[in-house]
Amino acid sequence: MESARKPLSVFKNLSAKIASVPMILTALVVFVGGTAWTVLHSFTGSRLLPKLKFVGFDQYERLWSTRRWLVSIENLAIYGVCSLILTLSIGFFLAALLDRKIRGEAVFRTIFLYPFALSFVVTGLAWQWILNPDFGIQNTVRSLGWQSFTFDPLNNPDIVIFGILIAGLWQGTGLIMVIMLAGLRGIDEDIWKATRVDGIPTWKTYIRVIIPMMRPVFITALVLIASGIIKLYDLVVAQTNGGPGIASEVPAKYVINYMFRAQNLGQGFAASTMMLVSVIIILVPWAYLEFGGKKRD
């Protein structure tokens, strides 16, 4: 009888395997294969077309001696650090305000979160207009009588990245607020009651009790913000297109420019590999702390 024999393991669960083909192809071909292909070709002298003519670390040497790349890295570092600190603190601050059992919570939450529904392009263009020196904030303040007021970040190479930061914070803090709020709501009401009974002031409760309890939420938020920072591209393109000059260039834009505009594929591959390396440097310690020792389910 046929069913008496153990079926071949390939045919077991066959429908599930067929249904998983898109996932398997995506995982293996695009994610693993594509990444490996790019890393491999970053060691070649590919220009208009990818060629397997290896040049060792030449592309990386050129990369790190290109001013545009160095500016990109510097911008990303400034934007990254500021964005991390400010998004986390503003997000938590807003969530804590909304968690104080206020009236109209839904209205405020809707207001804080709506920018997140908008694309970076829309965000960038809106803030480009508000920060326009001839019509925007600078002009408005001057017309109020303060003639020497200067606030023109988008045309000042020294502070242009902060102009982008303002827009980025406007778009992204709502999301972190929502996550923080969910975290705060997850904290047992009895904790608040206990600290009230013990006579601990509210601010101290937040710092000593609530924030430590929300560690996983903070980590989630951190990973989320960090992976958003490295992708920073559309916002810069829309708001400043890297200008003035190359003052607001970022790595993601550098990669696209070299790959698809300057027809220097090797440079683009090397730059994107550097982005990958930086992600690994951030993620591996985190993954180790989170999952190290524990078995993943």
Place this chain on the structure above:
Amino acid sequence: MLYGTLLVVSLYYLLPLYVMVVTSLKGMPEIRLGNIFSPPVEVTLEPWVKAWAEACTGINCDGLSRGFWNSVQILIPSVILSIAVASVNGYALANWKFRGSELFFTILIIGAFIPYQTMLYPLVIILREIGLMGKLGGLVLVHTVFGMPILTLLFRNYFAAIPEELFKAARIDGAGFWGIYFRIMLPMSLPIFVVAIILQVTGIWNDFLFGVIYTKPDTYPMTVQLNNIVNSVQGIKEYNVNMAATLLTGLVPLIIYFVSGKLFVRGIAAGAVKG
């Protein structure tokens, strides 16, 4: 004090929207004279009409409407395909585990953290090989691929939370892989499909990077066309038209956001918490 702080913060968040709206309703002379915060003296809808039907990108002067329809054509198949594929994947991962399925899933999730830049060019080659480079179908595929990690996670977690005994009962009742998916799981999973649709519609509509790379000027999605209109260096800057165009592009996700409310929050929270 509490409410005062909240109101001041609200102002920061509301200001850009307000400025965009009032600018888009003013004529150019009024913009040159007044400041951007003052409400329009004379309300005009002309900038909106111009943005929709006449604004120029390069030599084309048929307005944002072309980008809008391109985006619609990209959006609908992308949303359907990405959700169909990911929901079946999630279902297989939750209920029909096989040797290696968890490994592929882990790769998929790790892949969500890899910068897109390292996979952009290989995808160009793949699309060129299968003849979809520069075509809408190619972009649909790209959205399906990059939407897969988060959506698969979303569906896998949802299906895994459905009591296993239900699945067992269906197997005893003789339903197979597809039978259980369509007859048992799908009817129970409407909320998560709505969440996924919200997530994908906003995500795909707002996409700029993939649109720039995988389409050609006449198939550019709305975001790319918007950027080209506003940041074009030729001609006189028509700020009112630009703001009308910007608002038009933001309208679809904004409407979804205001209509879906709690579900949107749930969607991004679900997407975020484990992504």
Place this chain on the structure above:
Amino acid sequence: MDTNIAIKNLDLSFGAINVLQDLNLDVAKGEFLVLLGSSGCGKSTLLNCIAGLLDVTDGQIHIGGRNVTWEEPSNRGIGMVFQSYALYPQMTVEGNLSFGLKNAGVSREQITEKVAQAAKTLQIEPLLKRKPRALSGGQRQRVAIGRALVRDVEVFLFDEPLSNLDAKLRAELRVEIKQLHQTLGNTMIYVTHDQIEAMTLADRIAIMKGGKILQLDTPNQIYNRPANKYVAEFIGSPTMNFFDGTLSGTAFSCPQGDFSVEGYEFAATPSAGATLLGIRPEHILTGDQAATAQVRLPATVDLVEPLGSDTLVRCDVAGQSVWARLDGQTPIEPGADLPLGFNANLVNLFSKTSENRL
């Protein structure tokens, strides 16, 4: 014995963990077998293997004389009832009952007929058009049983079907299931951790621990002649009292006293050595009966738990706690002297090293 289900050398392991080990089990046609054990003992796993919901690592499963080890669950001639009822929430009761028949390609007329018949048997006819969420727990479980009933199967599998119900309903449905078994005469395998369900329902009980069957016997034998210390402790509440001593011939000596176990039915030739003597609280005698008992122990009452129908008393016997079940009408206070006694024909002797019955 007309065997209906035969399980041969069944092994199941997840990675390095062996959940079931070399398990053999024969179930007769029409038998009501209960798999009993604490959580994690492998009883539900075994049931899932029989149902075909888990792939076995090694061994064979035969149902109705057919090797179904690698057969689809729906082709094994089984019906299954789950703890959480597992009713399809979006289908009506009728839809739930007919889903399996539809999948099997049964004609519409036949489906209607079978559903009506099952509904009549279970008295759920007025509920047919309702959705599961509009039903009470007891009604849901009836529908779940009906789902197995319509499929005309030889074997019913129950996976803790009453655990989600409150005590009163549980007792009611227990009777109904027993009634159903008497009416239908199907083979039934019933998994539970509740010893009362096991004792009341089963023709035979299989007590499981660590993926093995420790004892497979009638409820009477399981209660009166437990095969080892684990089974002895598992069945009965409060649990059996044990005296730790040594046996030589029929003479047992422990710190609480030395006495003869003359009259005990040894399972094999008795061997001398370290021995545990077990006696159930309900077999401990007091008052006049204690005075004439074969073994007599002086004791002091330590704690009293009146249950109404009877009273549980914890006594101190030379430094050891001994539970006794007394008539509910006897007035008794902690601190009182209460001489205890028991007869050797009701004791259980276990080797201290192997913990097996002597």
